Amino acid sequence: MFEHVDPFIGTGATDLPPPQGLAAAWWWPKPQVGNTHPGATYPFGMVSACAYSGGYPTGYGRYDFNTEGVPHTIHDRQVASGFTHFQQSGTGAIRKYYNYFRVTPMLHPIDELGRVWPLHDEVASPGYYAATLATGVRSELTVGPKSAVHRYTFPAHEQARIVLDASIGGLPTPRSRTVPLRAFLALVRPGVAQGEIVVEGVPLAVHIEIDAPGWRQSLWYDRRLMPGGTRLDFDYIRPTTLRPFGLIWMGRAKAEQSVEIRLGFSLRGIERAEANLHADLAEAGAPAGTHGGPAFDLRREATRTAWREHLDLIRVDETGLTPERKTTLATAAYHSFIKPSFAPEESPWGTDGPYAFDICTMWDIYRTQLPLLNTLQPSRSADLATVLMAICEQEGNLPIGYRMAKGADRFSRQASALAHTFLADLWARREPGIDWDWALVHLDADLRRTYGEDYLAHGIAHPVTHTLDLAFAYHCTEQIARGVGDDTLADQMHAHSGGWRAAFDPATGLLVDSTFYEGGRWNYSFRLLHDMATRIELAGGQERFVGLLDRFFGVGAPPVRQPGIHPSKEELAAGYALGRFEGLNNEPDLDAPWAYHYAGRPERTAQIVHAAIANQFGVGRGGLPGNDDSGGLSAWYVWATLGLFPVAGQDGFLLGPPAVAQAELARPEGDLLITTEGLRVPEPGGPVSYVRSVQVDGREHAGTWLPGRAARRAQHIHLELGDEPSSWGRRTRPPSHSS
Template identity: 25%
Template sequence: MSSTWSRRVRRVPAAMLVLLTLAASATAVTPASAATLALTQYVNPFIGTDDSNAPNPVPGGAGGSTYPGAVVPFGMAQFSPDTPTASPSGYRYGDTKIEEFSLTHFNGAGCPNNEDLGLLPVTGALGKSPGTNWTSYASSYTKANESAAPGYYKNKLDTYNTTAELSATQRTGMLKLTYPNTTSARLLVNTGRSATGSRDGSISISGRQLTGSVTGGGFCGSSRTYRIFYVIQFDRAPSGFGTWLGDKVTDGSSSAGGTNSGGYLTFDTSGNTTVQAKVGISFVSVANARANLDAENSGFDFAAVRAAADKSWNTVLNRVQVGSGAGSDLQKFYTALYHVFQNPNIASDVNGEYFGFDQKVHTANHTVYQNYSGWDIYRSWSALIGLLAPNEASDIAKSMVLDGQQGGLLPKWSHNSNEHFVMTGDPGPIIVSSMYAFGVRDFDTTAALALMDKSSRGGTMQGRAIRGRESGYLDRHYIYEDPSDSLEYSASDFAIAQFARALGDTTKYDTYMQRAQWWINVFGRDSGYIQPRGSDGTWAWPVTPSSDAGYTEGNPAQYTWMVPYNYQGLINLMGGPKTAIQRLDHHFTKLNGGLTQPYFYIGNEPEHGVPWAYNYAAYPQGTSAAVRRVMNESFTTGPGGLPGNDDLGATSAWYVWSALGMYPATPGTDVLALHGPLFSSVTINRPNGTVKITGTGAGQGTQYVQNLSVNGTATTKSWIRYSDIAGTATLNYTMGSSPSAWGTGAADVPPSYNDGFTPPAAAPNLGTNLAQGKPATGSAPCTSAEAAAKAFDGSMANNSKWCSNASGTKFLQVDLGAARTVSSFVLEHAGLGGETTGWNTGAFTIQTSADGTNWTTVVNVSGSRASRTYHPITARSARYVKLNVSTPANNGNDAARIYEFEVHG
């Protein structure tokens, strides 16, 4: 899920220029050993903080919605600036004002969120109450004064001539302020405002310490809230203090509470301009917030906190060491890896206490995590975190099971201790199953399976069903309200089946695997797309593949590929590998097409796995080309460098996998589809062993796999399983600038899971199209770019179609050059190219001739609305072939449109 900012980035901050210079000068990092490398230098926290290039993004999804502030891996505190037009992320690079520095943020969510406990240094008198005029205190700033690095942010507030530096530990934030020489240096503490509105808060001031709570929540329109308790301590005594409530400011007051409440401290900086503050937070109590602060930041050594934050990030980034990469590639890769490790967030305190989904305090003997954007992260993030962080992933799985035991079901899209039911489907089972498939075992698997099963049996999460359409799904075997939701249910059922089989529960495996194949019930065989279907079983017609009406953040052209566990069945239904390849070629005409174009949309999650569909059609060169184009064109090192919302690490996880040369193409399983690495060497350092990936010749311009060996054995298969790399492992690629035969055999394709489903027969291998590239004529084309030859060029890409709106019957004729044996024809209609299926030809004849004068009709069709038709005939000799098209049904402008007309012998 992903706001549309209209202004573009015009200036790169000084910090970004430094990072770019460092990256460009260090073009190679060779992990000769497991020695720790200096990798945080390649992270640019400003990537993703402004608009991308999507022409029609999902609401809130124009940019990455990342934040540049201070955080450590999975940190409870995300201490970052908030700017005026930055919703939903808090910060927008194009803004030049700062409203506050707040303690909580999401990495890339699509709705306004967090921004709890806002702090703002100011100078001078408080002319208006911050309670009702907070934004009037916002300060302008100069871009050249702004910088950011992992665990650190710095900026100068020009309005107050004050420099603010931020750092963080897991559960605390630290603020170093350098004021001008003044007796009225103040720090405002807003306890009644967050990104989603004003709510109750409290503040109590006692000497150098402030305590209290704030109320947040309301994510994506929800009414659910949470409380954060805080302790703020200062390195010096204030010269004054006060509080506010609403529009009333009371100087000298030590406490306040209610909506639009807050307080301030005043400092005399005429002799010492530096003031330091540190903030501990907890979802349980003030006492726990103080304990977190004492345990993680007992002093006031800002430099030490910053250094520790950098070290924690460097340790995490060193789990993947890459070599011989261009500076921009290194920066994109390590920034993506940095974003992957920001969520979910630690929710338990240093004493093990946490606030659960039953709205009660509990104690755990492991780290408890919360915040899951399930619909987004199940596709690639969950497998990546299982691979790179198996210990943390185990605690994440444990935490999700705890959520289910306390709230009722595995979380769907949760914010702290509340389920918000955002997006469709039932992603929790897929996340857990994927982590399990990638080696995560240290959690209660029996309880996890029971919770998965409960979701389809009327179970609820905090009193509400996650599968709100389950009864209709079970009755009809599809969801008529939204075919994309139907696919989501089937995907979850598939993951449950795989998890059940792994645990030895064959009964549940059989049940859920059968349901997983219900995707077929929303695939329109006439249209060739996933399409809407009425509650009575009737199909909506025509289908406009570019229209998002009735779909969740996508359209038919995009959702048709969302059957990654049974691509064999899908490809066969499309007409076989050749048609699938042609359709994929057309689909990748654009890379970030948005909601209402029939093209690939990397900026939103449903299509993240589509580039690897080529592998299943035994055409891995298509995957290699598409993946590298997306990496180079849709991901950049600028503020608009993410193609859509990062969605708690989901989009960044896509880039990390792509750079590694593999992708978890089938969520819920351990299958990794391969396409070859970006870097010449990759070392993945895991507790169970080191995975070394060598890409001889790898780099820009050499994206095609020439050959591969896995653990010393040569293979032509374009996939492996997690078990192949679970311990110490090696993948040795040779990469090249041109496609090879690697992965093109029928036995080389990744597995499809057909249990409970009889796939349709594959389309016959018809061999060469005798008409391709031959001289063609036809009735007057609609435009000069849509002439008859376009129907014989072997491509659907870039609107390569023939169109004619001549009066009466339209004809398309080809000269085969000599008498040839002709035995079959394939007609692919314009609907397969992303236009409305209402243009599909409903009536046509096919004729053959030896001399171009005397014609014999060999195919006569009426009443067809299919997107692709195959017509075998008794073999005959012919030099000329003619297609005569009658007026298509449902076509107001009386035009015929053909994407491809094939003639086979």
């Protein structure tokens, strides 16, 4: 897949062909932009590096802050004022946006620092980004797990400069700037510098080595050089009086002269930052130390190898796939492997072992991206579980979101208790490395906090979607408690796991009146609960439930018009009144197409999923229908292409028609081969492939569901497909757990 990846997908406003067929009836109001960046990344690595324009939300690109419709541009072309480190991937309004330690190659006086220059000849591949600034400096970036290496190729110039700004952070958009609270910088020896900034309460240290023999180096403050100074300290920085500060290297550049700058990072001090840089260089086979020889190409190749290994975990037969579809799938896999950012031994609390940040947010990734991680790299998931519990010990709650910052993110309106779902799937695998008794202490305590208090006191919590979250979390915790032999706790959990019923109005078959986070009652009414049989009964039975789903997905409805730039209140109100599927643009809708399975209508799922694959994902900067959300959206595409959908927290997979003729997943327990017969590759307005029969390891499989244990044992799933709906899945139903 490596050769097909295009990191530019999702960096621009959605620009897909007009949807055809069923997809034309969907309406999505959330930001129509992927919010990804094309910068250099390492698989699940700590560090990324990218051109910095100040654009929302990654620091890259042309866009202003937006929450609905097509984003407004703040730049008429791709520009950059330099190159920063640590970027979000596909997220929206989280208000904290990193972009620390901006490095700018300059042919101008330092007074010009902060000016943006047009970017030309941009190129990106996994682990590599390059562009030429309008000044003529070719700029290339690559990263290791905890480091970044820049290479700048200058035109001939008497006063070339490389300027590092340690004061910059976040974005220049309102309320999005990050100001260091404390900082220091020090010149260690020629070509070597170190420093640390305390941002969002966390100390971020950097060790810098530059390969520029004969160039002068200096500290600078408020765009003025500090000749002779070797250290700059700020014990306390007031945001209102902040002046920029940093480091500069200056010298004569010959035509086509390349200068490398290597940066190691740590949350545990400058000594570890230096060690991290040298470890990353050694792992790549590059010499450490100033003037030790070029490291860029070696580090780039080592990162390319790491990306190939990750992308090779998913292998597909490309027969029948257009070049565009190959690129779409490969890039979706790539985006699924960027976050969270794992930084082992980097916990700012001083504890050793796993550490991770950019869990942004559980609401975005728990249905799709984390199950992909569980399937392909469960040991990494176990590390993440350990991190979640460590955060809980430090902050008092299992986080809904967590960044490189002191304090867990407060996305309290978004969701409740989603870590319970993630941990339940890990428990089902019996994944080693987790203290499950200690985990139960946190899982139990977390259910009584924030909205959990209302749930226990009143039997319902508002926003009412939290009632669904909490009831399901009780169910997940019950499974873990029962498994470790704590039947008393399991019985207590079971007693509260049925509270989801209070969230639904039998008169409408939908959720009761409430407020809703980024959506309405229709968006949230069709999530996959642990007792779908009772859910369907509360809706008035199977026929009425299917009718509600058909209305939600616009079956037989006319095409609708999507919101544009700055949609009016009236336009949005009319759209929300449709109560329509938001077409993968909104997280609560991600699992809704599979609700048909529980009503014996898997052919409807096939129609919707194939319509989404064909109409809502493409190539180019505008190839995503909405925010990629740390890979949550891209992971949905990967699962849909495979013909599988993980039911998060219930340890199983729903089956459907794949979008490729053959695929293979490399799993720790053995490879899983998925083959088809009679596939029609999804195309806009084209026919849908329906499942006629399924064989698992050569045996007929009647159900539309594959339990997790059976899935992990399976080596070969074969699906016979046809152009017309069949009786497959009409009589069987995925399991429902009585509550």
